[in-house]
Amino acid sequence: MRPWSRTILGAMCATLVACGGDDEPKATGQPMQNAQAEQQQAGAGPNRPPAIERITLRPERPRPGETIRSTIRASDPDGEPVRFSYQWQVNGERAGNGPDLHVKNLPRGALLELRVVPNDGQVEGPAKTVSVNTGNQPPVLLGVVLEPLGMVTVNHDVVAAPRARDPEDDDLRYRYTWTVNGNPVGGDDAVLPKSEFKRGDEITLRVVAFDGTDESEPLQSDPFVVANASPVITSA
Numbered sequence: 001m002r003p004w005s006r007t008i009l010g011a012m013c014a015t016l017v018a019c020g021g022d023d024e025p026k027a028t029g030q031p032m033q034n035a036q037a038e039q040q041q042a043g044a045g046p047n048r049p050p051a052i053e054r055i056t057l058r059p060e061r062p063r064p065g066e067t068i069r070s071t072i073r074a075s076d077p078d079g080e081p082v083r084f085s086y087q088w089q090v091n092g093e094r095a096g097n098g099p100d101l102h103v104k105n106l107p108r109g110a111l112l113e114l115r116v117v118p119n120d121g122q123v124e125g126p127a128k129t130v131s132v133n134t135g136n137q138p139p140v141l142l143g144v145v146l147e148p149l150g151m152v153t154v155n156h157d158v159v160a161a162p163r164a165r166d167p168e169d170d171d172l173r174y175r176y177t178w179t180v181n182g183n184p185v186g187g188d189d190a191v192l193p194k195s196e197f198k199r200g201d202e203i204t205l206r207v208v209a210f211d212g213t214d215e216s217e218p219l220q221s222d223p224f225v226v227a228n229a230s231p232v233i234t235s236a
Contacts, residue, residue: 049125050076050118057114061135062103064167068132069100070114080120087115103134108168110134137167138214144207144221153229154199158192162207162219170211177206201226 056071074082088096091111095101101112112132118125142163148156162174178186178196180203185196197203202223209216 047120047122048077049123050074050080050082050120051125052116052118052128055114055116055128055130057130057132059135060132062112062132063135063137064103064105067100067102068112068114070116072099072116074118074125076118076120078120080122082125083119083121085117085119089113089115106134108134108136136211136213139164139166139170139172139209139211139216141207141209141216141219144205144219146205146221146224151227152203152224153227154194154197155229157194158197158203158205160190160192160205160207162190162209164209164216166209166211168211170213173210173212175208175210175215179204179206197226199226199228 052072052074054073057068058071059066059068062068070086072084074084076082084099086097086099087094088098088101089112090106095112101114103112110133112134113129114131115127115129117127142165144163145161146152147159147161152158158178160176164172164174166172174190176186176188176190177184178192180197180201182202186192192203192205202225204221204223206218206220208218
C-alpha cells in the first residue's frame with residue numbers, strides 16, 4: 001500500500017472514532033431520563049380516596065333546645081388532610097349542612113340523620129351515615145300546695161298537692177321526702193301523719209315528678225314550724 005493511502009485511512013478512522021464518541025451520550029442519555037421519570041411516577045401511584053372510620057354524635061338522646069355535636073375520625077392513605085361535607089335530615093327533611101345541629105321542638109322519637117362525605121382535595125371517599133332519635137322530655141314541677149293552708153299544728157296531718165306538666169302528656173308520679181328537724185320521716189307519700197311531729201318542730205318537703213323515664217328538677221319547700229294548737233274542750 002502506498003504511504004499516502006495509509007495516511008487517508010488513518011484520518012478516516014480518527015474521524016469515525018471522534019464521531020462515535022460524540023454520538024454515544026446522545027444515544028443513551030435520553031432513554032435513561034425517561035426511565036427515571038417512569039419509575040418516579042410508578043412509585044407515587046394514583047391518588048387514593050380518604051375513608052371515615054367513625055362518627056360520634058353527642059348527646060345520644062338529644063332533647064329540644066339541645067345541640068347535637070359530631071366528632072369524626074377519618075384517615076387518608078396518602079397522608080393528605082381530610083375535609084368533610086355534612087347533610088342533616090330530620091324525619092327525612094333537610095335540616096342543616098354543618099357539623100352541629102340545634103334541636104328544635106320535636107316530638108319524642110324523631111329521627112335525626114347525619115350524612116358525611118370525606119374529601120382530600122382531589123377525590124371524595126365513601127359517605128357514611130349515622131342517626132339518633134330525640135329523647136324523652138322530663139316533666140316540670142310548677143309548685144306544691146301544703147294543707148292545711150296557713151298554720152300547721154299537731155291537730156292535723158300535712159298533705160302535699162303538687163302541680164306539674166309533661167311535654168309528652170305522660171302520666172306522672174311523685175316522690176316525696178319529708179324531714180322533721182333535718183331527719184327523714186314517714187314514707188314516700190303525699191301525707192305526713194301528725195304523729196311524726198310535735199309543736200316547735202321544723203318540717204321541710206322535697207318533691208320530684210317522674211314520667212316513667214325521667215325525673216323533673218326537685219322542688220323543695222322552705223322550712224316551716226309546727227305552731228301551737230288551740231286548746232280543745234273535751235268535756236263540760
